[in-house]
Amino acid sequence: MNIIEVVSQSQKQSFLDFARTLYKNDPNFACPLDGEINGIFDPKENSFFKHGEAICWVLTNEAGQVIGRIAAFINTHKAFSYDQPTGGCGFFECIEDKDAAFLLFDTAKDWLKERGMEAMDGPINFGENDNHWGLLVEGFMPQGFGMPYNKAYYKAFFESYGFKVFFEQYSYHLDRTKPFPERFWKIAEWIAKKPGFEFEHFKFSNSEKYIQDIIEVYNEAWKFHDNFTPIDIEDIRKMAREGKGIIEEEFIWFAYHEGKPIGFFVAMPDINQILIKMNGKLDFWNKLKFFYHLKRKTITRARITIMGVVPRYQRFGIESAIFWHMDKAIKAKKQYTEVELSWVGDFNPKMISIYESVGGVRMKKHHTYRCLFDPKAPFKRIPIIPLENRGSKAFKE
Structure with missing residues (x-):
């Protein structure tokens, strides 16, 4: 298997196309617009680049076929506000292969560690958390615009790698x-x-x-x-x-x-x-x-x-x-x-x-997971919002 940083136009297209291939026969999947995803990783489009950085990779097999993808990012406005400096990974997609999934997670983790991070949240967005945030674990049906849809086997990948639930996200109808x-x-x-x-x-x-x-x-x-x-x-x-x-x-x-x-x-x-x-x-x-x-x-x-x-x-x-x-x-x-x-x-x-x-x-x-790079470090879930300070807002952390 070969990890490739997404730099060229053809690599960007491969990053986008892999989701189309993976969900080709899934009637619940609404593919995000290419322009929307490209905009997230374009410093001219995404204001989060003013206070952060991001990178994408694709994973190929021996035949050169794309079998996975992932992105990693650091939002410096929030990264250092936790007990451990925390970055993020997202836009994860992978065939049903644990070794491939772990290689993608390792790649994101190593990039974050090189930049001083000690933990990784995922799957999250390099942007506001109303879109592309969390892993679907219950309710595999067509999702609302901005809400992630994914393969059911991803849950086992994240949890066996060492991600723990930082908080749960509920959608009501x-x-x-x-x-x-x-x-x-x-x-x-x-x-x-x-x-x-x-x-x-x-x-x-x-x-x-x-x-x-x-x-x-x-x-x-x-x-x-x-x-x-x-x-x-x-x-x-x-x-x-x-x-x-x-x-x-x-x-x-x-x-x-x-x-x-x-x-x-x-x-x-x-x-x-x-x-x-x-x-x-x-x-x-x-x-x-x-x-x-x-x-x-x-x-x-x-x-x-x-x-x-x-x-x-x-x-x-x-x-x-x-x-x-x-x-x-x-x-x-x-x-x-x-x-x-x-x-x-x-x-x-x-x-x-x-x-x-x-x-x-x-x-x-959906689950938002956190992976502490030091497995001996104490893990804390996100605190309950105190009653007197609660903003009545659906999704923001």
């Missing part, structure tokens, strides 16, 4: 053809109509205001949490620009108290329901196919990806009130029959309780 539980609905409606509180949805015509509101709530809600790092505002602006034509304005809601932003929810149409037909390519014909299915309202599921409420308002039921408004907006678009609430970590019991209170059913589980 809401059947929008069924009403919210009556008790929740009454409380949410009462809060939504309290004087001094206002709720409104995102509008592209005033996008900069809402982007600033997201940043303000995000920083206030999570500044007390372990390993907090501010969002890069340019990343939010980029998502807004690229999402135009796909984003439903009525699926992004904000809460205000006396004019001050205190909370937000972001739900996105699950474009995986279209991407699953495109095999990762966005050529001319696939662009036509994409917009054809968009117009045909092929997308029937939305995914709530991020939410936040500033701490002093977290006991007011603001989350419930936003759900109340968002539910009416989703019902008005009758093609949407399902909402995925993903992901929420096992370290955030408040959000788990909220998801279950609205009737969410746990459908999928």
Whole structure:
């Protein structure tokens, strides 16, 4: 077997193509767009290169055929905030061969050790953890956009190598053809109509205001949490620009108290329901196919990806009130029959309780693993978020 650093254009293509080959006959796999994956490893596209570095490899057999791939990266904003300096690995794919998998893990670990790391999280993203984060271990069905799908045998690879569960990630599903539980609905409606509180949805015509509101709530809600790092505002602006034509304005809601932003929810149409037909390519014909299915309202599921409420308002039921408004907006678009609430970590019991209170059913589980390079070092799982500091956000660490 031969490990090859991905440098040339042909090697980059091999890195991308291997996933297509591996999942060729799997009807649940929605191949991410090539441009999206390339952008993650492009310093001009990914702001994380301002405070980190990344590398990719492919693994070939004796015949020169690609049989695996992996990436490694260091986010210096977080790497040194743990007991052990910690990097990451991700975008792991491999045939069902333990020796091949271990060689890929060894390669990532050695690269990280050379740069002073003492631990490795995986599989994770070189970016925000709403996308490409965690290993699917339960719920092998079509995933929402950004949620990883993988081979079931990967779990044994990670755990036998020495990775341990750092935290679990749960995805809940809401059947929008069924009403919210009556008790929740009454409380949410009462809060939504309290004087001094206002709720409104995102509008592209005033996008900069809402982007600033997201940043303000995000920083206030999570500044007390372990390993907090501010969002890069340019990343939010980029998502807004690229999402135009796909984003439903009525699926992004904000809460205000006396004019001050205190909370937000972001739900996105699950474009995986279209991407699953495109095999990762966005050529001319696939662009036509994409917009054809968009117009045909092929997308029937939305995914709530991020939410936040500033701490002093977290006991007011603001989350419930936003759900109340968002539910009416989703019902008005009758093609949407399902909402995925993903992901929420096992370290955030408040959000788990909220998801279950609205009737969410746990459908999928991902693991974020950590491998300590010194097996004698004490292993600690991520701490539970203290009640008084909980940001009501689905996925952020």
